[in-house]
Amino acid sequence: MRAELLHCRSCSPRCGLHWRYAIALLRLHGVSDTSCRVHYAERQNSTASEPQRQRDRSLVLAIANMTEADVVLTDYFLAAESALFAWLLSRQPSIAPGLRDPLVLFFAATAAGSLAGGTVHGFFLSDISQVGVVLWRAALVSIGVAALSAWMIGARMLFSPPTAQTIQVAATGVFVVYATVIVAVNDSFWVAVANYLPVTVFLMVAFVAAYRSTRQPAMAIGIAGLALTVVAALVQQFHVGLHPRYFNHNALYHAIQAVALFMIFWTARSLIQLI
Secondary structure, X not given: OHHHHHHHOOOOHHHOOOHHHHHHHHHHOOOOOHHHHHHHHHHHHOOXXXXXHHHHHHHHHHHHOOOOHHHHHHHHHHHHHHHHHHHHHHXXXXXXXXXXXXXXXXXXXXXXXXXXXXXXXXXXXXXXXXXXXXXXXXXXXXXXXXXHXXXXXXXXXXXXXXXXXXXXXXXXXXXXXXHHHHHHOOOOHHHHHHHHHHHHXXXXXXXXXXXXXHOOHHHHHHHHHHHHHHHHHHHHHOXXXXXXXXXXXXXXXXXXXXXXXXXXXXXXXXXXXXX
């Protein structure tokens, strides 16, 4: 009987015992039913289609091979957060659609850059492949698009339409040069930082001017948010992290950026109603 019960642990149909009855017998004889339940689950899963099993195996392998999980998760969080902000702003009624549109573009480009960057850090960091290179450069170009939209936002807040249009044309030229450098010369992250720091200061000036004219607390929140993006950039460039493996400088950079983006979004909601 002992041998028969052990045979039941494989949940084989030859045993002739229903799996629940087999587990009850195993308990009576002091045999753990854990293995029986595992094998029963395996039998149930074996009825799944081969494509489904292939997808499951691919997902497991992808997770197992993920590098810098802390960076991936924080980057993907940034992507989801920014995409949500872009969607919310696009649906918000505005008396200034000329200002709302670049704000939506700013968050949409940030979302795209974070998604591509997180994918590189998670799955292409140790594999120099064409896909990884394309994704990384796409992430940096997306940051450039966000910087371009920030120039547009600041110009439309500070200047008359003709002057703002001139600044937008100049900023577009800068973006073309930047994108060319990223694709053909140097795709280091510091190039992206050097590109967006000037426009961060420019946008901060625009927020300060808006605060002085409206005294709206939301403008002050945006100023603090932009200052926080500078702090995040310094953290990333000087490799300041909480833990070298579990929460490195890139993950901390993303975490600070997440807070900063929320603050900027809070200001953006008020901006498209005030200006």
